[in-house]
Amino acid sequence: MPVPLYEAKAEFFRMLGHPVRIRVLELLQDGPLPVRDLLTAIDVEPSNLSQQLAVLRRSGIVTATRGGSTVVYELAGGDVAELLSSARRILSVLLAGQSELLEQLREAEGERKATA
Known part of the structure; x- marks a missing residue:
């Protein structure tokens, strides 16, 4: 099979x-x-x-x-290089998203401390 x-x-x-x-x-x-x-x-x-x-x-x-x-x-073959390039692009987007989330968390923590 x-x-x-x-x-x-x-x-x-x-x-x-x-x-x-x-x-x-x-x-x-x-x-x-x-x-x-x-x-x-x-x-x-x-x-x-x-x-x-x-x-x-x-x-x-x-x-x-x-x-x-x-x-x-x-x-x-050249397809492997293309795959690695695609992986770099995907990781860039994912890590940028994580960076934005981290910044939002820091801002929220700062606001929480300011109101405490």
Whole structure:
């Protein structure tokens, strides 16, 4: 029995649900990078980075090319960069909304103290 589309989408987002994986994808938006450059840019143990890269590779979201002892990773397609850009836009709106709510709460607290 085929997996329903909503379950496949949920699995896709679960695969993205790790900070190191998101950071790798952000870095690869600017082009292919060798593992040593990813390690320099991300403060994690090599074994942790290797695990996260393996998850991204198995999912097909990144590809790896070996040249001698160097492994270079790159995004498998431009849609990932577009997804990350969309996520930034959504977060900007959400965080702006939270900032406005926080300001309203502070104003209400100030008014409460002034009348007390």
